[in-house]
Amino acid sequence: MCPRWQATSRREISKWIWPLPRRPAHHPFCTSAVLRSAGTLSTSVNLEDFPCHKIRNFSIIAHIDHGKSTLADRLLEMTGTIKTDSRSVNQQVLDKLKVERERGITVKAQTASMFYQQNELRFLLNLIDTPGHVDFSWEVSRSLAACQGALLLVDASRGVQAQSLSVFHAARERGLTIIPILNKVDLSTAQPDRVKAQMHSIFGIDPTDVLHISAKTGEGISGVLRAIVERIPPPSGEITGRLKAFLFDSSYDRYRGVISLVSIQDGVLRKGDKIASCHTRKKYEITELGIMHPEEVPTAQLLPGQVGYIACNMRQSSEAHIGDTLHRVGDAVEPMPGFQPAKAMVFAGIYPLESSDFPNLEESIKRLTLTDRSVAVQRESSVALGQGYRLGFLGSLHMDVFRQRLEDEYDANIVVTAPTVPYKVVYKDRTVMVSNPTDFPDVVDTSAHVCEVQEPIVKASIIVPEEYLGEMMVLCFEHRAEDVDHQYLETSGEGSNRAMLTCTLPLSEIVAHFFDKLKSRSSGFASFDYDDAGYKQSSLVKMMFLLNNKPVDALALIVHRSAEQRTGRVWVKKLHKVIPRQLFEVPIQAVVGKRVIARETLSALRADVTAGLYGGHYERKMKHLENQKEAKRKLKRIGRVDLPQEAFFDILSTRRS
Missing domain, CATH: 3.30.70.240 (Alpha-Beta Plaits)
Structure with a gap:
């Protein structure tokens, strides 16, 4: 060996090797940071003390703004999972995304484990929070798959709402035990008797089973905890059986790779175990696991009936297949029924404002779709907008939330085309x-x-x-x-x-x-x-928009034949306002096939070519004017109207508004 290498310390040699990214101590996913932010489990808490009969897995299902996030906050406080500070009020603890706090809605399912003591027994309660809007039904179905019960929350002043119907039937189809709850009973406009009659006529719920609470003040929350323990059945599982873990959610951390949320059905999962996927057949080694309390808290193992997270050096987002069954290597099991693939109902094109930002947009979409597998992704290109993606969503709100998350979490500057549906x-x-x-x-x-x-x-x-x-x-x-x-x-x-x-x-x-x-x-x-x-x-037709007799593909529409005249007139007027004037006259036309439905004419910019003529014969001025007209006619034949990105942004934003 070279003497120079012999005299070199290992610490110096390690500096020459390209290092893998290391988690800073203040990083939110660093173990020490987690323990400081979330706290370790109490020394009196041992997960082995919670077999299946002491575990309850449940969700909260409700219409938007019926108090679901507030109820989750009170449950976390009553069980001591989060501290109650008299100087401030815990609000939307499980709504961790910026878009959730700004809009006041839940768009991403979250998991929180709580420890609750009733009489002499201690129970492990796993709350899997669910969104309430119909556009996030994929999140709801994944949450309900890992539960045995659900809290049906209804506003006592507003009564049963439309979106409560579909979520209730989804929970009933999965055989979950429903606990009906009336919230906001402390309001002067509350009508509990009338709303209970609604619940009886619509859902067939016995009015005597309905609990009365006020999630804002904490009234009746202790009764909810007792009902969870007494009414919801415990999960079933064999601690001595073969390992079977159900993967129902995932996220991405740049230092640890894919983080998966799993529900243990049978067997025991420990750090260092070698596991395999029934879907991809790939093998992994567990490097970290634990429970959400409500942040990540590492534990030594996960037992049957428990819900927690695992990190196993999974680097590719596509490997975390939602609905997959994980098992121990060499100990194959029968895969559990997964989820029906989400069917996109609304499509839109997403393009970067600057073409050089496309690689960043591509990486951002890959990371974001890991946490939202209901989004369909397909690359496409446009003559006017360049390289981009055509994404499929479950609804228009789903599309708008995805756009905002791209802008908030990844600083993406994008143009979103008008939403369309699959024909x-x-x-x-x-x-x-x-x-x-x-x-x-x-x-x-x-x-x-x-x-x-x-x-x-x-x-x-x-x-x-x-x-x-x-x-x-x-x-x-x-x-x-x-x-x-x-x-x-x-x-x-x-x-x-x-x-x-x-x-x-x-x-x-x-x-x-x-x-x-x-x-x-x-x-x-x-x-x-x-x-x-x-x-x-x-009876549908395709409407194209022509600028100087040249089509603009990014502005194409599919409209019903009964609305083609109205739609054509509206949009040519909007295009007339945002398109910059050219040196030649530009006709703006809405066409269906070979028929022109509507037209606006953008007048040309005119230069005063006679300004430099001082005196002279009248025919001299006319000669300059005729030359200008001929040049404009020639320019109109060969000229091209280039729409700036700002004009596209204005017209597409107006179309969505």
Whole structure:
């Protein structure tokens, strides 16, 4: 060996080797930082003391703004999981994302383990928080899969809302035990007896089983904890059985790779164990595991019925398959039923403002879709906007939240195209799904080769006070509603009666402005929910916009034939406002096939070519003017209108608003 190498210390040699990233001590995922922020488990707590019969796994299901996050805060306080500071109030502890705190909604399921003592027994309670909006039904289904019970939370002043219906039925289909709870009973507008009658008529719940609480003041929270222990059945599992862990969520940490949330069904999982995936067949070694209390707290092992996190040097986001079953290497098990793949209902293109930012956008989308597997991702390119992605979402709110998370968490500067829905184009020999308007066939091609075009429809439910029922019917008919029906939820009692309006609507009619109009015309009292109802034949056309007789693919639309005239006039006027003037006259046209639906003309910038002529004959001035006209005619034939990114941003933002 070279004497120089012999005299060199190991510490100096390690400096020459390219180091892997190390977690700083202040990093939120560093073990020491976790112990300081979340605290270690008490010395009196041993996870081995909590077999299956002392474990309860439950979720909270509710409509938006019914107090679900506030109830979670009070449960964490009552069990001593988080400290109660008299100088401040814990608010939305489990809503960790910036978008959740700004909007006041839950968009990402979170897990928190609590220790609760009743009489002489101590129980381990695993709360798996769930969103309440229909656009995040994928998060709800994953949360409910790891639970045996659910708390159905209803506002005592607002009553049963539309989105509570779908979440309740999803929990009932999975066989979960439902604990009905009335929240906000301390308000002067609360009507507990009337709301309990609603719950009995809609859900078939016995009014005597309903708990009365005020999550804001803490009234009745102790009764909720007792009901969780007494009513919700414990999970089943064999500690001596083969290891079987159900993966129901994941996130990414740049220092540890993919962090997976698992529910242990059978066996014991320890640090250092070698595990394998039933889906990918890849093998890993457990480097860290623990429970969420509510932050990460490392433990020595996870037992049957317990819910926790694992880190196993999983580097690729695609390896963490939601619904996968993990088992010990060499000890194969029968995989558990996974989840049905999420079906995207709304599509939009996302492009960087600067083309050089595309690699950063690509990496940001990969990281963000790890925490939201319901997003469909496909690369695409546009002549006007360059390289980008076409993403599929479960709804318009889901799309807007994803956009905001890209901007907040990854500082992305992006342009989002108008939302579209997937259409079925039935040719004579095949059926094609089209989500990008540029791929939709032209009118001439449709008449020659296409048998029919189908659009997705939904079964909509609107719960609204009786006095707004007429306005809601008008709104539905304006958006091509069919099979409109209604029924009254109450026939007597204090206050106005409420009605539930049901109808079938084209999905394309509700992805843009429908929800805003619904809230505006009902003074904010209406609630809206919908379920997929398949596809139906419809008369649809592709509308293109021409600038100086050249199409702009990024602005293509798919519209119903009954709305083509109105839509064409509106959008050519908006384009006329945002497109910068050129040196030649620019016609702005909305066309369907070869028909021009609407037109606006952008006047040319005119230079005074006679300004430098001092005196002289009149024909001299006319010669300069004629030369200018000829140059403009030639420029119009060969000229090209380049839309700046700012103009695209303005027109697309206006289209979504």
